[in-house]
Each structure stands twice: as C-alpha cells, then as structure tokens.
Amino acid sequence: MLEWLQDRLSRQQGIAIWVVKQFDDTTLHLCGKGMAEGTERMSRRRRALARGTFVGPVRIGEHHEVLHSDLFARLPLRSEIHLIDESEADYAGRRYHVSWVPERCWRFQGPLISQPQRNDGKLRFVSHEDVAAIREKTAAQNASTTPPRQSDGWTLAERDDD
Numbered sequence: 001m002l003e004w005l006q007d008r009l010s011r012q013q014g015i016a017i018w019v020v021k022q023f024d025d026t027t028l029h030l031c032g033k034g035m036a037e038g039t040e041r042m043s044r045r046r047r048a049l050a051r052g053t054f055v056g057p058v059r060i061g062e063h064h065e066v067l068h069s070d071l072f073a074r075l076p077l078r079s080e081i082h083l084i085d086e087s088e089a090d091y092a093g094r095r096y097h098v099s100w101v102p103e104r105c106w107r108f109q110g111p112l113i114s115q116p117q118r119n120d121g122k123l124r125f126v127s128h129e130d131v132a133a134i135r136e137k138t139a140a141q142n143a144s145t146t147p148p149r150q151s152d153g154w155t156l157a158e159r160d161d162d
Contacts, residue, residue, distance in 0.1 A: 013037075015045055018081045019060050020074040021101045021127065022112050028081075028089055028096035029073075029112050029127045034060035036075055049075055061103055071107060086124055099125040 014035025022029040036045055038056035048054040054075055057066050069075060082090040089098050099114035105127060112127040 016078040017075045029099050029101050031101045034058050099127045101127040
C-alpha cells in the first residue's frame with residue numbers, strides 16, 4: 001500500500017529522460033535532458049517510455065518549455081544513454097555520434113542534418129533543418145516557365161470616347 005500511496009502522491013513529478021529528436025545510422029540528434037510529465041501513474045509512464053509509446057507533455061530546456069512528445073523520435077530514460085563526451089554516446093548497445101539540436105529546431109517537423117561547429121576551441125556537431133528538398137522544389141518552379149494563358153473567349157472592348 002505504501003508504494004501505491006507514493007505513486008499517487010508523485011504523479012505530478014516528472015521522469016528524468018533524454019530527448020532525442022532524430023536517429024540516423026550513426027548519429028543521435030539530441031535535444032538534451034528533459035522530464036516526461038503527465039497525470040498517469042509514474043509506473044505506467046515508465047513502462048510507456050521503455051516501450052517507446054509515451055504520449056504526453058515533455059518539459060525540456062533551461063526555460064523548462066513544455067512540448068508534446070510527438071515532436072520527438074524517442075524519449076529514453078536517462079540511464080539508457082551514456083554520454084562518453086560531447087560528441088559520442090552509447091545507446092542500446094551501439095555507439096553514436098552526438099549532434100546537439102538547438103532550441104529553434106525542437107518544433108521542426110522534418111529531417112535534420114548535422115554540421116560541425118567550433119565553440120570555445122572545441123569541435124561540436126550541431127543539427128540544423130534540412131531544407132535541400134524545399135530549395136530544389138523552388139528552383140524547379142523558378143526554372144519552369146508558366147505557359148501563356150489561353151484566351152477564354154473574352155476580349156477587351158474598345159473604348160468609346162465619343
């Protein structure tokens with residue numbers, strides 16, 4: 001009964017997680033540490049997080065912004081990802097390169113690309129929006145000329161100034 005009471009009292013507490021925006025073959029696009037919140041029992045939230053089926057609010061960032069879990073690829077428990085350093089991590093028995101996702105990309109719903117960036121003399125990978133498909137589409141639209149519009153039988157009447 002004590003476990004039930006503790007679970008009931010701690011429903012509003014979050015579960016410590018990592019927030020993963022995207023997985024690539026060798027790269028883990030990591031937003032950072034967060035908290036999986038909600039009104040469900042903590043044990044149910046933990047099981048949902050372990051299965052990868054958690055749906056609910058995620059508190060993330062230094063301003064504690066609350067976003068929906070659908071924006072992210074995976075929300076593993078903090079114990080599931082081991083950061084070796086700023087650029088590598090172990091997750092699910094594999095080693096990944098880490099690319100840090102800036103706050104402006106957390107809501108982006110498209111593919112991300114990783115680019116190296118120097119900060120304080122250290123090389124760090126940062127994720128950015130992949131807009132190559134959008135550029136190709138707009139370039140193709142600009143390259144193709146629109147055919148002249150066919151007349152639909154209407155003509156301008158001559159002006160009667162008399």
